[in-house]
Amino acid sequence: MRRKRAETVLILCLAVSTFAFAFLWLAxxxxxxxxxxxxxxAALDAYTRFSAYLSHGDASEYWDGTASFHTFQQAYHLMAKGTNKEADSLICRGxxxxxxxxxxxxxxxxxDLVRMMKLLSEDAEDLNGHAQMLELRNALSYSE
Incomplete structure (x- = not known):
């Protein structure tokens, strides 16, 4: 009787832990x-703002686009954390x-920035978009 009760408790504990794991995994x-x-x-908003800046030259559009890009960068950092895309996150930060x-x-x-953000607004993990970001970061690093 005692053994049967222990087995029942063990089965219940395993069931509860399985449900807890499933819930946490889904969350x-x-x-x-x-x-x-x-x-x-954020990428879509940055694309929209930078496009408007390119068309009209309004400095507020540039700064709004920069703020949206920063939001994109922060969100992408969370997405890339612990994956093979962490290097892309560092390039984005640059x-x-x-x-x-x-x-x-x-x-x-x-x-170049508008072209890149168009790709990333369609898919934040777009490989071509991140390749263009690397090129942009390099151009910004080596230009005067």
């Missing part, structure tokens, strides 16, 4: 999707730094 999965959605929304610290240099590459 994490949904969290990653929420972060990806945030990254894409571009964000140039947008903030060296606006004149960054504005000279606005066409």
């Amino acid at each position: 994490e999965k949904n969290s990653r999707e929420d972060v990806k959605e945030l990254a894409q929304a 571009v964000s730094g140039y947008l903030i610290a060296e606006p004149a240099k960054s504005q000279a590459h606005m066409t």
Whole structure:
């Protein structure tokens, strides 16, 4: 009788832990999707703002686009954390730094930035978009 009770308790504990694991796994999965959605929304807003800046030259559009790019960078960092895409996150951080610290240099590459953000607004993990980001970061690093 005692053994049967111990088996029942063990089975209940395993069932509860399995349900807890499943719940936590689903919560994490949904969290990653929420972060990806945030990254894409921020990329879309950055694309829109930088396009408007390119068309009209309004400085407020540049700074709004820079703020949206920074939001994209933060969200992408969370997405890339612990994956093989962490290097892309560092490149993104570098571009964000140039947008903030060296606006004149960054504005000279606005066409490239708009093209890149269009790709990333469609898919925050787009390989071509991140390849263009590497090229942009290198251009910003080596230009005067």
